[in-house]
Amino acid sequence: MIVLKSPDEIKRMAEASRIVAEVLEEIRKSISPGVTTKDLDGIAESIILSRKAVPAFKGYRGYPATVCASINEQVVHGIPSSLKLKQGDILSIDVGVSYKGFYGDAAVTLPVGNISDQAKRLITVTESSLNVGLEKAVAGNRLSDISSMIQNCAESEGFSVVRNFVGHGIGRGLHEEPQIPNYGKPGEGPRLLEGMTLAIEPMINAGGWEVIIENDGWTAVTKDRSLSAHFEHTIAITKNGPTILTKL
Ligand code: MF3
Numbered sequence: 001m002i003v004l005k006s007p008d009e010i011k012r013m014a015e016a017s018r019i020v021a022e023v024l025e026e027i028r029k030s031i032s033p034g035v036t037t038k039d040l041d042g043i044a045e046s047i048i049l050s051r052k053a054v055p056a057f058k059g060y061r062g063y064p065a066t067v068c069a070s071i072n073e074q075v076v077h078g079i080p081s082s083l084k085l086k087q088g089d090i091l092s093i094d095v096g097v098s099y100k101g102f103y104g105d106a107a108v109t110l111p112v113g114n115i116s117d118q119a120k121r122l123i124t125v126t127e128s129s130l131n132v133g134l135e136k137a138v139a140g141n142r143l144s145d146i147s148s149m150i151q152n153c154a155e156s157e158g159f160s161v162v163r164n165f166v167g168h169g170i171g172r173g174l175h176e177e178p179q180i181p182n183y184g185k186p187g188e189g190p191r192l193l194e195g196m197t198l199a200i201e202p203m204i205n206a207g208g209w210e211v212i213i214e215n216d217g218w219t220a221v222t223k224d225r226s227l228s229a230h231f232e233h234t235i236a237i238t239k240n241g242p243t244i245l246t247k248l
């Protein structure tokens with residue numbers, strides 16, 4: 001069952017989501033060669049706690065940190081560590097917050113200093129794929145209209161869409177129905193309705209779509225070790241179209 005939210009509930013989700021956006025903005029400013037992903041995790045956690053909010057990922061199925069920090073060929077769920085970022089890396093940061101009973105969830109992929117042209121193009125295309133998907137998040141459309149736009153955008157640039165992980169409904173739970181694949185034919189799945197709140201999160205690989213999970217049980221990496229990027233927003237479907245909640 002897909003839980004619809006009232007305008008007041010969406011307002012409360014916007015408060016949680018705003019904290020997520022602030023964390024990502026602060027991390028964007030803090031990234032540079034020599035910084036560790038553990039440093040970034042600490043920054044994220046202190047901002048969240050200072051807002052009297054709760055890091056949503058910490059303790060989720062035993063996940064040990066506030067953010068997921070996935071470098072280069074790591075796709076998602078990288079665990080922050082004392083490894084230093086270096087010039088030319090790309091870093092995907094995913095953060096979730098729970099605040100006054102509601103969740104917000106978002107991710108960005110950021111460059112560390114100067115990066116290759118291919119890495120730049122992967123980041124740009126992944127963010128565009130999220131944006132073109134969001135444009136289809138309109139009441140009356142079908143869920144897979146979002147999915148197929150994302151897939152077309154990524155594949156028309158020669159990139160591939162990760163299959164093993166999907167976007168999701170969000171609200172009083174971090175993961176609610178429906179699941180939102182980033183691939184598929186248009187015109188399928190549930191009809192989109194006003195009051196649906198969704199976390200849409202394309203994960204796009206420069207090479208093949210296959211991923212493997214490392215021995216830590218969390219970190220997903222591309223099987224062919226190609227670069228991967230990830231962007232995510234929490235949105236609400238309103239009568240005026242999609243509202244992006246995790247945007248400053
Ligand atoms: N954005 C991801 C998701 O919605 C992040 C989850 S990380 C976890 O699943 F640690 F909480 F699993």
Ligand code: CO
Nearest residue numbers: 105199201232
């Ligand atoms: Co998510």
